[in-house]
Amino acid sequence: MKSYVNESAENYLETILVLSQRQANVRSVDIANELDFKKSSVSIAMKNLREKNHITVSENGFITLTDEGRKIAETIYERHQFVSSALIKLGVPEDIALEDACRVEHVISPESFAAIKKHCKEIGLMD
Numbered sequence: 001m002k003s004y005v006n007e008s009a010e011n012y013l014e015t016i017l018v019l020s021q022r023q024a025n026v027r028s029v030d031i032a033n034e035l036d037f038k039k040s041s042v043s044i045a046m047k048n049l050r051e052k053n054h055i056t057v058s059e060n061g062f063i064t065l066t067d068e069g070r071k072i073a074e075t076i077y078e079r080h081q082f083v084s085s086a087l088i089k090l091g092v093p094e095d096i097a098l099e100d101a102c103r104v105e106h107v108i109s110p111e112s113f114a115a116i117k118k119h120c121k122e123i124g125l126m127d
Contacts, residue, residue, distance in 0.1 A: 005054075007106040010076045011035070012045050013054060016065055017073035025062045079105035079113055086120055 005013075015034055019026045032042045046063065049055045054069030065073055080101045087097035108116075120126040 005052075005072055008045065009049060009052075009054070010072060010106055012042075012049060013065065013069050013073035014076045014080070016055065016063055017070065017077055020065070025060075027061050027063060031063070076105050079108065082113075082117060082120075082126065083108075086116075086126055089125055 012031065012035075015031055016026055019030055019034060023030070028042045028046055029039060031037070031046075032039045035042070046055065046057065049069065050057060053066055054072065056064050056066060058064070083104050084094075084097045084101035087100060088094055092100070117126070
């Protein structure tokens with residue numbers, strides 16, 4: 001049975017993924033700066049993610065996604081990228097599309113996302 005991951009945890013995992021694509025090492029301070037959160041809040045979140053085996057933290061404080069954490073992060077990031085791109089192609093202003101994608105990415109079921117993705121590709125809206 002799949003363990004439940006809340007929206008906040010998904011956002012942190014997605015942020016770690018994005019940061020790790022931009023820089024060699026990710027630390028709590030990088031996450032705090034990216035999200036404009038307090039370092040103490042990020043520290044608590046990292047402890048929770050570590051306890052759920054979604055991340056590891058080295059002695060130097062470098063944060064790495066575990067296989068499970070990476071899978072969750074990649075799923076959320078794919079949804080975000082796809083939904084925001086589709087909305088922009090439909091004429092939604094970019095700032096609104098990005099904001100809406102941030103909400104949709106957490107609540108849409110895998111089945112609904114797959115169906116929307118398939119349909120968008122069939123009608124030529126997305127590659």
